[in-house]
Amino acid sequence: MGFLSPDRGIIWGTQVKPKRPTSYQVAELAGVSRTTVSFVLNNVDGINLPSSTRQRVLDAAKELGYVPDAAARKLASGRTQTIGLLLHGAFQLEIDAYIPQVLSSLFTVSQKHGFQVIVETVTGLRQTRAYRDLVRGKQIDGLVVFYPNEDDEELIDLIDEGFPAVLLGSVGHPNEHYVVQRSSIRPVMQHLIGLGHERIAHITFAPEELSTSSRRLASYRRYLQEANLEVSDELVRFGEYSAESGYYAMNSLLRDKVKFSALFAGNDTIALGAMAALHEAGLSIPEEVAVVGYDDIPNARFSTPPLTTVRTPPLEQGRLAGEMLIDLITGKSIPEPKIRLDTKLIIRNSCGGKRVPSS
Amino acid sequence: MGFLSPDRGIIWGTQVKPKRPTSYQVAELAGVSRTTVSFVLNNVDGINLPSSTRQRVLDAAKELGYVPDAAARKLASGRTQTIGLLLHGAFQLEIDAYIPQVLSSLFTVSQKHGFQVIVETVTGLRQTRAYRDLVRGKQIDGLVVFYPNEDDEELIDLIDEGFPAVLLGSVGHPNEHYVVQRSSIRPVMQHLIGLGHERIAHITFAPEELSTSSRRLASYRRYLQEANLEVSDELVRFGEYSAESGYYAMNSLLRDKVKFSALFAGNDTIALGAMAALHEAGLSIPEEVAVVGYDDIPNARFSTPPLTTVRTPPLEQGRLAGEMLIDLITGKSIPEPKIRLDTKLIIRNSCGGKRVPSS
DNA sequence: TTGAAAGCGCTAACAG
């Protein structure tokens, strides 16, 4: 906890701990001033001090087990060395296998550059307090926003102000910085249509409000149209991230006796759930229904049958976003503020090139 | 970023932002002292001030868009309102579906209690710097450690000192606080043995060093022994979290022509990979090889066939750990410092109660 | 009930 007790020790829970050493004590022990200690420990450049002094300070610090107080340092320097990660709803983390991977690489790259990571999950599609406390309270130097929403005004204000922010998505602001995946809906639809499918169902991975999801849906419709195939609402169902929602969506399609010979699922997790429903209904994949997913999560190649899907690069997306943000924070120039990563159709057996389903 | 420019504005990237309002300005605008502002904004109890004053302060704060500087507050109060999450290796997050769920509920409960969450991923099985910077630098009030290692001395020191820490696992320290799952290896083995299986293979979910994984392995051996069944090293393979490692482990079993009629996988993800290898080899599940997993991840019931597994409660584990930690931090008494959550065997078709496999 | 004042531990001008 850190309540200060009368003798200036710290109380943790119920125990009283002795004072922590301060930079002053390190200075005393090394026989120098606190300034010197600060310079040595922060490796301030432009300052050349004798290596003997430097070493004395280092030794003293180690001997006392000195670790600078983070809050004091932040207050004095105005720098937090912390980045914030904004997630819409913790629940995405629970069921979508893509996000943890992005998170993971963000953690790795941040740590590599000496940045702490603070995660904030906002409920509902936007949430003002998250930004307020983090940004206005000077807790973070920059922000990564997962799947931002286009009418998130607080975020747009932040971008207007020039606060360092990298989006995993887009809000359509001219000055925004983002790292997104290039859409691969076209190859998917071409593949499906090329195989002779005429009635292709689609299950979104998220409710309509989520722009990535609705853009995927719009593309699906567009490519059907371009191929002069029927675009019908009865072929579309809305999922919500989880395999379970994919399962229900597929059952809804089946229950409504919608005719289709292929499914394009908004993400792999949804596809896996839908495949389970198909198996249960006794329909064979890909013979009776071909299935294509999106993301190529680690499990995709281990499903039955292995899932045809679009490979998207979560680790790279996280890494690039992290690096871009850190460049932004440290005032480096950003050669490419809007990055679109390539994605690639991976053909496996759930929708191979083998035969045209009967329908 | 937050470098201070000459005029005391803040520099973000390259832009200069105006000064943020301080509590002093709020006080001025409300016509009171900073003390009063602090009292009102922190809802200090034991202080009764006229609601008119209180309201004036609130209005002033809102008008100025005042958000207290987090670092200053931490420094002055000695309280950080932040908890640290320690993960061993970001990669666990990428491939194990259990951990993101625990994380998710930890985020939720922390936020509910007004705590910020800072995530640190340590590489290797222990890593001293993570604790040092976080705890010694007074960045956090408490710590949740995922899968702690028994010979993690820094952690044991922390527990000795009484620093608030909740483990998702155990280091065998008498004063440790933890929330773990009760082991369900026995029901698994009983189920398997009850079905008539005599040669049961096991694929661990992690290398031997990880205590949870090696304990699972030890139990597997013990129950085989108790049933007078052969305990053989050739039946055991070591996985590393991912479906891919499960796939390779199963192929290694197959390549070595090891005879077995059932597999107990260390977790579901491993089981899924192993099942893919079995399918590829043309072996039917559960007829030729029955499969049991562990964790009951969301996808487990949507595999082909649906996976028999042990249901463990990640969301509850995260929630309880979070609540226990917050109680610890706030000095509340902890009725139950060592919680073992119940787990339950969920029987699905990958290892049903239907028939005894041939071999 | 409210206000004055003393730090919290560190950084970074500035002076020596």
Next chain:
DNA sequence: CTGTTAGCGCTTTCAA
């Protein structure tokens, strides 16, 4: 090249 010193913005004791 090193030390002195003045804050950073807030909390909290103590006195009025």
